[in-house]
Amino acid sequence: MNKLTNDTRALKIEVEGLVQGVGFRPFVYRLARQNNCKGYVLNKTDGVLIKIEGAKKNTENFSNELKTRHPAAALVENIRIRNDKFENLNEFKILDSQDLSDEISQISPDIAVCDDCISDLKNQPHRLDFPFINCTNCGPRFTIVKDFPYDREKTTMQVFQMCDKCEKEYNDVSDRRFHAQPVACNDCGPEYRLHLKDNVVRDFEEIIDILANHIDEGKIVAVKGMGGFHIMCDAQNEAAVRRLRNSKHREGKPFAVMFSNIDKIKEYAQVSSAEENSLLSWHRPIVLLNAKKELAFSVCNGFNTIGAFLPYMPVHYMFFEKSKIQAVVLTSGNFYEEPIIIDNDQAKSQLFNIADAVLTYNRDIYNRTDDSVVRIINDSECIFRRSRGYAPHPIYLNLNIDGILATGAELVNCFCAGKGNQAILSQHIGDLKNYETYEFYTETIEKFLRLFRVNPSLVVSDMHPDYMSTKYAEDLKIDHIKVQHHHAHIASCMVENKLDEPVIGVSFDGTGYGSDGNIWGSEFLIADLKDFKRYTHFDYIELPGGDKAVEEPWRTAISYLYKYLGKDFLKLELPFLENIDKNKINMILAAIDRKINCPLSSGAGRLFDAVAAIAGICKISGFHAEAPMRLESVVAENIEDCYDFEINKTISFKNLFKELVVDIKEGISESIISAKFHNTIIYVIFEAVTEIRKETGIEKVALSGGTFQNKYILERLKPMLLSEKFKVYTQTGIPCNDGGIALGQLAIAGKRRNMGIRE
């Protein structure tokens, strides 16, 4: 007896992180059985609690395996193991969760259909070709969740009564579908309907045939996806893509392309191993890749990148199996800047304007999500749009942010709610200036507050007086903190990297409201989570026509040339001015002289705009940040040259423009001009932060703001700074564009509140 006690152990193990709704408890159950351990596992507020008993060796094996393995979609943040009382339990059980609904704040993002399920489609009698197949390791999650705890009755699967077979699997702990809430089969699950202009097809086999034929024939079909409707057409058929562009009113922005498999992607694009990992991950994001073979021209519209992704719903796989086509445009089903459509009736009434057929299914999408977009930079996955597959996984801060709501920025908005030390960042919302998007925003805030049981006592917004998100915050009539835009960018980067000490913050983007009322966007800050000091920035430039200048980069180009070269620049007869009315140019110069509707901007994006316009790459911007994106798209590799600049109190590009116009006159190619310009930005940052470190001794550099989506810059700047012994922090899991602003706002508000500061 004595010997037995010496050889046995009892442990209590707490696992924190995203471990609910991802098959974690069955995984623990199997692990315990394999190791001959007794005990139990149950869901608790922020994870699971495990009790195990058994021989010392077995419990050790169990905890070691728990530390190194877990189900694919689980995200383990922390494992705590303590010795516990030996109770001589005689089996291992999965216990019912206590009612924790007010405390649980973890909802799994949606998970791409897994390989086991894809193979079940061919083998499992009641799930042959069942297009809603899923298991504990895969399937819809966030998009169907209406409330906590994550049980079937609280999802949009509630209306589907499980059949006996499914119920048996659901209750069988050794089954792959044990407690898989959306479990269903051909006898009891949701169904697709294909709406043609004059009839409706209900037979799934027929639906897939017609879908494949339609796409093969160059037609366009709207297809209900996981988080909203998509529009699909052959990515090799220029006429089809052109027609899609025209009816969607989407002129320049590249379309995402879904390929049948990874080998097909490799035929069309360069794929590094990090890129391959992202493409194949269960998140299934759109990955921006360097193109190597052309699709229909209008897919990428002259950009050298392809936004590629792989099938993630059973219907995608089934389509590719039937169709001759291996690459389809799969873009969001919406108009202009409106949110992606999720409702069947709305899809049927509106999407026939774009599509020849509309494919729906009868399970509701409760939480709208767009496809997420990532790019691999410095071998890390950097999220540009964080939505399906990523949201609403929380970010853990070393800071109490409970009860704080951060309303975000305006363009590419996400908001963020604080619960305990968890920051719950919303899915991508979009441009709040659009009325429908603003409705989506207010609706989603209400959903999040209810779902995650957050009752905000403090709201934090941008300083911009005209942002819809600022107005929303004001209307709440609770304590309200306003945070400077670029400080929020840097704070977002800091908390993502768990920093809470002064850093050199380099925040480059297009536009953000500055503390002096001007438009900022090339900011070198000395910042901590509480506050910041502006160290230096690019020279202010007049933006003739304000927002008009953002849409028409040639206006900013004129403003820069006028500022640095004087009126003489007109004598140079630069080619980019050829087709522009002389009177219009004179009016702009007069407006600058008289300071009429010419707000001052230090936005880095505007400098990119001006250079792109002068180089003839982009004079008019068809979508947000088109000019900087096109400028990066043509950049030549292996060019070391740069243009000259001067760092005084502010940073002057007088010499850059002098040299640039000479290059233009000499007919230097746009790719070399682009490379020289990009190198200039890299050196400006390098020299400025070197200067700041000399003065302050701070060696931590945080880089954030939309400009750091630029792969060319980041992949050269970061190693350069590292080689000079800087510590460099960038954003990866949180967008460095305005989609990440809300997280920074939340952290700043939390820090100030903890210090007793009320503004």
Ligand code: ZN
């Ligand atoms: Zn599965």
Ligand code: ZN
């Ligand atoms: Zn069933």
Ligand code: FE
């Ligand atoms: Fe910004």
